[in-house]
Amino acid sequence: MSRNGELDSLKAKEQEAFRQKQAAYQRYDEAKKLTNSAYINMQSAWNDRCSAREVMNSEYAAMQASNSNYREVWAEYSRIRDGNNTRIQQLRSDSDHEHRMMQDCFERASFAYTSGDKAEASSLSAEGRSHKERRDSINAEVSSLCYEIRSAKMNAESRAPKTDGSAFRSAKSAFNEAKSCHESAQAEFNRLKAERDRLKAEFDTAQKRFLQYKEEFQKRLAEVKAKNQQERDRILDKAGITGAERADAKIVKKADGTIQVYHGGFGPGDGFGHGHTAIDQSGVITYDRDAFESHGAQNYTDHEARSLEPDKPHDTRSTNPGARKTNGGWTPIQKGTIFDENDSFDVTFREGLGNNDGQTLISDGHVSRKNFDQYHNHYGNNDKRRFPNEPDRIEDSSKHRNDHYYNGPGH
Template sequence: MNQAYEAQQTAYANQQAAWDAYMSVKRANGPRIDSLNAQQERAYQNMKSAFESASLAHNMRDGASARMYADQGHAYKAEAQDCVAERRQLVAEIRAARERFNAVKPAFQAAKSEFACARQAFQSAKAEHERAQAEFKKAKAEFDDCAKAVKDRLDELNSAHRKRRKDKKSIAEKAGVPSQYRDNVWISKDSDGNTNIYFGGIGKPDGPGHGHYVMDQHGTVTYRRDPFDPHGTQNFTDAPGGILYDRRTRTYVPGGTLYDRRARTNTLPLGVSNRDNDTNDRSGVFYDRRRQIDLHVTQYYKDNYRVSWDTDGKSNKNYHWTNQSLPSSHTDSHIPPEDAR
């Protein structure tokens, strides 16, 4: 639009200059033309009067007067013709100036029309810009509202996350989880109210080699296994002596008849196996936390004795001794060894 405006202004300046020149010539020549018109009219009237007087003198046979009046008439005629010639020249100058004005006038009209079109296009573009700007402001306001809502929600989630981390850390601390693991624990609750705490696994708290503590609804830790420690009933805090059934510990075993064998033989178990009561699986897993099933545990001794019991993850029961050196039908095959009495 600026280019069209500049073209219009240039064309207008040219037209105005031509108009000013035309008016200047007209103002300069106009009065002279009027004067020449009056002078011509006087010369014409004088010429007419002189020729009439010459004709009258000629009719009266006054040749001298007729000649004199005739000469005067011709002089007035020449004066009138000079006025006409000069007037024609002045009028021609005015016409030439007007023609020059008329020559530049179409250029201005074209430039004016082009500017009007450009201005209309500009106004349309301006209106579209203002509409788009209004839509942008509206969209920006909506975006700002959404961004604020997202930020508020993130702040809320982060706050909740920090609270959960703090709560989990507090639970881990209460359960006695080593301090180096408390910032990264996985906690779940069983249907019976027990709280499971996993930590120290590879890649994640409950990854391979993880530690596992169980705390009941009263805040008592009933199971404690640190990272990479073996599974087994020795991890139950309410197991005899807190470890596997060891015949050296001389601790009382539930059932009232089984004691350790350290007093006489200082006997340690050679190994431990287990049996899943539901599947008879002998995989060596002492406690299946996923299925929460009872396990059957057996300890073997080098004197060919073994002791078995059932566990539900909370307590041991059904202790059973077997002397594998005797046939299963022998009446003494299930009598505990002397150091277990």
């Protein structure tokens, strides 16, 4: 395919868009890696924060449990203390009363004894001793209640010492530090994520632009290929190239406008044993040789009117029709079907060009070029200038009247 400036420009745009897309992807990919790393750090900081919070909560629960036990134990002590103190106050009042009554009895007993009333003195003395016993008994109960208070306090102090909140405060400090680290990591992650998303948008835009240029190039390329294929098919059709030979045929357009078609043989185009068809500027086939056929003047389409110079081999003659005059030629070999009222006939034929206009070469069936060249009927007006002694029609001439290679309608 020849160079196409429009295709080159579109391809250059596509390649530049691809380069920009790849650069944008590299930036996005790097940002994505940094974001993923920051996410891992943030998650690690979050895990540390969660662990620190669990420790803090555990310490807080322990402190609260300790406070609850403290309050419960000291509340029991307070209940005992307050109840006993109330009782003690009452008992001390009773004790003071009994003490005064004892003193009064003993004083009166002493006065009665001094006065000589011994019986009264004995009675008052007995009453005083009775008040003393009650006083002592009350004082003993007071002592017992005071001891109970002291015992309850000692028990409370041993069971519920004052709560120590230092472990909770330390755990809370560690949690606050872990929280701060996590918030910093989260802020860094959010920053990198925003940058990653921005670069992703840039990449998407570059990708879209690349795909647009790629689509434009591919569309135009397909159009150019289709146009070139149409031109190739036209030339191959003109040259009569059919079947498998079309795929590897090589077409060479000369500067003077002539076209050389190489086909068949081994390998692509002009490989060993290739065939050769030449088409002049007006589209007339001037040289036509099948693959593996011999070189020679017989391959020129006007060979019946051409005489070779005897001192030059045939392969030194140019197949460039621009360098020589042609007297006539033939269309490419064509294959078709002729229909009459009762039947149809497959035929292979060529029609005359130039001086051969009005003449036809035809044979029965769809045959190869080699068989067709060797076995065909020739129809048309005879050139009386060249063959004055032959009949007016070629098919009646001495050379062709016994040809029986075409048996269809009109033979």
